[in-house]
Amino acid sequence: MTAMALQPTDRAIVRTTHAGLPLCREPYRAVAEQLRLQPEEVMRRLRWMLEAGVIRRIGAVPDHCALGYRADGMSVWDVDDARVSELGRMVKALPSVSHCCRRPRQLPGWPYNLFAMVHGRSREAVMDEVAKIAAVLGPASHGHDVLHSMGTLKKASLQLGE
């Protein structure tokens, strides 16, 4: 699946919906009218994008802070490269982990290859969740650190321009 497979219609739908669906009885019809398409066409292309992985999911994107989870910690782990995918899936299964991914090490200063973002009501709650990750990883983790948030400096949405 590459960006090349997207048709102009798909790109138009992406631009119209990436900030959200209209909250009305027939949201896909509203999108279709805006783009001068048939609602069936919009729904067909959305189903295809969901199948193809262009769309990860359709639903509510909660703001963790507004939900009362005011603390977050970026937990970073040094695990065996050969097992990182298997371990990453296990860590992602914990409910407090919102994002979990593999990133490159940058030695000598940065030895961590597995990132798990953890949310909690307090810093202590975040550390309790980090302890659960440590328990899941066991001896497969050769070292870890937690970078607690001290505030947002900028928050803009990704630019999906053409």
Added chain:
Amino acid sequence: MLSQSDRRIIHGLQAGFPIAERPFAEVAAGLGMSEDELIACLTRLREDGVLSRFGPVYDAAVLGIAVTLCGMAVPKDRFDAVAAVVNTFSEVAHNSRREHAFNMWFVLATGRPEDIAAVICQIKAKTGLDVLNLPKLEEYQLEPNRGA
């Protein structure tokens, strides 16, 4: 303050929103409420900022957008000045302060992959500081939403 019902709706609607003519009616039936009540509730949650968004979550990489996470170790006495420089770049989407030697972390997003290196180069030049470039190599997910 969020009600139990709000929490149930948010939890139940994180994935699997139907692609159908009257999707809210389908979801509302499962929640034991009316279509209009559900729409009103979601509208309120979005206006209050409890939901930052409601709709499709797109995969930036598949759309051809290059994204990376950058970390910087900024001396404390220069922190605000460096933050101001970094934030002027339109390619910097999110930026946050974290308690660590690497105390500034931001997400860079560009339309063309080759622009990532160019922007990092400019940030290094303007701040005189090194930048860790940590692009996502693999993301771990639960069973993906397959919709209706």
